Amino acid sequence: MIREECGIFGIYGQQEAARYVYLGLHFLQHRGQESCGIISSDHTSLYKQIGLGKVSEFFDEVKLDYLRGSQAIGHVRYSTTGSPTLVNTQPLSAMTSKGPIALAHNGNLTNAMEIRRRLMEEGQTFSTTSDSEVILHLIARAPFQDIVQSTRWALAQLEGAFSVLVMNRDTLIAARDPRGFRPLAMATIGQAITSSAETYVFSSEDTAFGIVGATRQREISPNEMVVVNHGGVQSFSILETSPQPRQCIFELIYFAKPSSRVFDTSVYQYRYEIGRQLAKEFPVEADYVVPVPDSGIVAAIGYSNESGIPLSLGLIRSHYVGRTFIEPSQGIRDFGVRMKFMPVPEVIRGKRIVLIDDSIVRGTTSRKIVQVIKEMQPKEIHFRVASPPVKYPCFYGIDFSRPEELLANKLKTLEEIAHFIGVNSVGYVSVEGLFPSFLLDGKRFCRACFDGEYPTRVSDVRKESFDHEIQQASLR
Ligand code: SF4
Structure with missing residues (x-):
């Protein structure tokens, strides 16, 4: 049995943004059931609610009322690195010299251990065992004050798979790694996409747009970073030169909902x-x-x-099997x-x-x-x-x-x-x-689990060694 990965959903420019994200995450629940979370912003502060379990199990009216503001990002998770504990539940957040920053990440980085070791040698402390945390630290340590430049600088250092949503008090950034392993699509609610005063929505799969009344516009391209703030929407490249995309063919084979379009398919x-x-x-x-x-x-x-x-x-x-059920003590085959x-x-x-x-x-x-x-x-x-x-x-x-x-x-x-x-x-x-x-064009797709031809370096990421090293380094 394959276990799923993660799903991310974000919205900018909508009152009760967190409730929209909550609805969107329901439609991404097939991508992860271990934990979920939402961080919102009312342009003065970030508000965070994260917990174990499914979206409908964890969130209630009180938690959603707490998540104020008109922009929010959310995450559903099945852990592929790091253990399934509350500490690894996303979105992650940190207070930095650039203000509070939140991050939701889908995918695995193949050089996370390398970066983590380097940052630790420089004195950086880590509070999770998730590979995603290195992204947050790189953004915080980037030699810029601006969130857009800092995020671009950080993402350019990463290898492997990342579809991310990054948010501070007044800006939301959506990006896909240069190979585009994981999907991420963009939609709008309301007016034409060129207007500066509308609602932008981002989701791992476009099937989640319908529930919030959003109209799909397009996919975020591999190597693209889309920035939404009071100035409107802008697009940047992460790397100057885009490598050959390698989108995950297993998204089409198994992970995505049949009602979705991913990789424009x-x-x-x-x-x-x-x-x-x-x-x-x-x-x-x-x-x-x-x-x-x-x-x-x-x-x-x-x-x-x-x-x-x-x-x-x-x-x-x-479809009614819960997360836990009680087996007769004699055992049934x-x-x-x-x-x-x-x-x-x-x-x-x-x-x-x-x-x-x-x-x-x-x-x-x-x-x-x-x-x-x-x-x-x-x-x-x-x-x-x-x-x-x-x-x-x-x-x-x-x-x-x-x-x-x-x-x-x-x-x-x-x-x-x-x-x-x-x-x-x-x-x-x-x-x-x-x-x-x-x-x-079949060349646009990763198929390494079938033919062993990995599109990036993988010497640093034999999964066992990553988990082992993280466990050694984590508190018990
Ligand atoms: S095609 Fe296989 S190896 Fe490549 S990203 Fe998808 S699941 Fe992983």
């Missing part, structure tokens, strides 16, 4: 086309195409339409999977099933799902995967398992993988198949 259309491609590359005779809900649904529709095999919902997902997926006997019994999912990482969840289906006595199960085998770890903000735990690393042939999962056959879409013609 419809997530729904993308998954549908990959499902069709999968049917072309790995056809099989079967009675039903069955998606693993929710992640495999759109690809399964594509597979079904291309193959002519009818789609049927042979697995129903429970595959309890977690049984809580989540309920097989439909009428669809499965005696049938040949093509089971579709978006990806296989460790393979343990896939194996458990297959076990649950097998109890309904299908005739055959053929597993089809709408992404290539995941063989390499991600250092840009996605929490895959350690390399030695990745199924495609341990088992080399499709037959071995089919045997491990317990199905009649397995097929993965090819790396070439991930880039249908409407994506225009």
Whole structure:
């Protein structure tokens, strides 16, 4: 099971800004459920509320009333570096000689440890174990008084993945790293985008704009920093020369909502086309195409339409499983999977099933799902995967398992993988198949978890060593 990363949402120029961010974060909740937070500004002070749990669990009227002002940034988090404690919950904030600064960050930096070590040697103290904190310190230490110049100076030193929202009392900055690993889109409420007196909204995914009545304008470009303040909206480059973008293809495969457009591509259309491609590359005779809900649904529709095999919902997902549930003391085999997926006997019994999912990482969840289906006595199960085998770890903000735990690393042939999962056959879409013609240019995408070709230096960021070193350096 892949665990998600983070989502960020910000707004400038709207009364009750924090309540708008609260709504926006609801629509980004799929990107992180461990913690959430909002920082607002009324142009005199910053106001902060952060906590563990989902947005609807943590925030209440009292907390939202506290968050005054017409600009705010928010964050939902699943920790990919640093532990899931309150201290790492974002947005982060600091009092600096330039006034209070707040930061919300999605992505992982690949040179955070290097910068952290250097700053510590210079006497800087750190209060979190998150890689994001180095951004805040760099902004504070930049040789400028102005927040815009300071932020640009700080971002230019970073390597790896960052979509960020930076805010002080009267300015909001939205930026994407030069490779553009993580998405970030911009919208407006009200008048035309050239006006200086309207509301600007930023979100990891544009599907969150609808709930606040905002109209999508465009994506923040890789290597772009957009600044909004009383003077209107301005755009800057972070680096003088833009490198080749490497947007994360896994955002399209799995993370983003099918209702979103990320990297100027419809997530729904993308998954549908990959499902069709999968049917072309790995056809099989079967009675039903069955998606693993929710992640495999759109690809399964594509597979079904291309193959002519009818789609049927042979697995129903429970959406009412809370964060914690109590298991009988005797233990039930595959309890977690049984809580989540309920097989439909009428669809499965005696049938040949093509089971579709978006990806296989460790393979343990896939194996458990297959076990649950097998109890309904299908005739055959053929597993089809709408992404290539995941063989390499991600250092840009996605929490895959350690390399030695990745199924495609341990088992080399499709037959071995089919045997491990317990199905009649397995097929993965090819790396070439991930880039249908409407994506225009496959070179704009990172695919390092499939082919091991990382677009940045990663020598400093073997995840284990980062976590280990941080833990050694943190208070116990
Ligand atoms: S390594 Fe994979 S998951 Fe990580 S950024 Fe690249 S494509 Fe995305």
